[in-house]
Amino acid sequence: MPDSDPLACVIVEDNEMNRLTLEHFVAITPGLTLQAALEDGRQALHYLHTEPPVQVLLLDIEMPHLTGLDLIRVLPKPLPAIVLVTSHEAFAVEAFELPVIDYLVKPVEYARFLQAVQLVRDRRHREPASLPARPPATIELAAPGSSDLFVKVNGRLVRLNFDEVLYIEALATYSVLVTAAQKHIVYASLKILEDRLPFAHFMRVHRSYIVNTQRIDAVEDHVLLLGPYQVPVGKSYQTTLRDRLNTL
Structure with a gap:
């Protein structure tokens, strides 16, 4: 069932036939509205800086002047x-x-397009859009030399033993600290946590993950196994991780 509020879409595609196909798919899909169909990344950059925000961007990768990935x-x-x-x-x-x-x-294919739309809707339902804005997480050492930190979780300072934290995952504007027993939502970006964590054994391995290198059980095909969880390793982090693991 589509969301009650239609998702505004922008298409960026330099091939006219492909662009028209995507326009048709948007037009026949309940819950989607087409806000703009643009021919290249430069147009899209200007549009997205100056026009009302959109919820969905259907983006070609291979375009002249500014590729989709660069955009x-x-x-x-x-x-x-x-x-x-x-x-x-x-x-x-x-x-x-x-x-x-x-x-x-x-x-x-239209069926595959619908799958992507459903993924977008599922992600929007998981995002904490209805949560009130909160100040950045407070991170303070519980005591000198301790592995415990006080972290603001759900509006209160909670003492956590970071030796038990397996990894930290970024989800929208907040982060999730994952232990073998439970998960803690922290209202701070992954970048804030990365900058403030005082422990050298926590390492960024992906744009969405920081891991406790002391809790890595195995590495398989650029995936880290930490207890019952699997964490991907981003391509740009693989060499640094390999060097770090060689020193353990």
């Missing part, structure tokens, strides 16, 4: 839900280093 890196925040569209699956690895919901390969 994502310079878009104003907060980002819309981004669905990439391309002719080459080879871009998938690099694409998922970026905040992308899904990746469609041309020629796009």
Whole structure:
């Protein structure tokens, strides 16, 4: 069932036939409205800086002057839900280093398009859009030399033993501290936590993950196994992680 409020979409595609196909898909999909159909990344950058915000960006990767991947890196925040569209699956690895919901390969079939739309809706339902704004998390050492920190969780300072934290995951404007026993929502970005954590054994391994390197059980095909959980390793972090693990 579509959301009660339609999702405003912008299409960025330099191929006219592909652009018209996406326009048609948006038009026949309940709960979507087309706000703009643009021919290249430069037009899109100007549009997204100057026009009302959109919820969904259907974005071609291979475009002249400014590729879709480059456009994502310079878009104003907060980002819309981004669905990439391309002719080459080879871009998938690099694409998922970026905040992308899904990746469609041309020629796009309508059934696959609907799957991407559902992923966008599912993600929106998981995002804490209804949560009130909160101040950045307070992170304070409980005592000199201690592995405990006081972290603001759900509006109160909670004492956590960071030796028990397996990894930290970014979710929208907040983060989740994951232990083997439970998860704690912290109202701070992953960048804030990365900058403030005083422990050298916590390491960024992906744009969405920081891991406790002392709790890594195994590494399999650029995936870290930490207890019952699996954490992906981003391409740009693989060499640094390998060097770090070699010193453990």
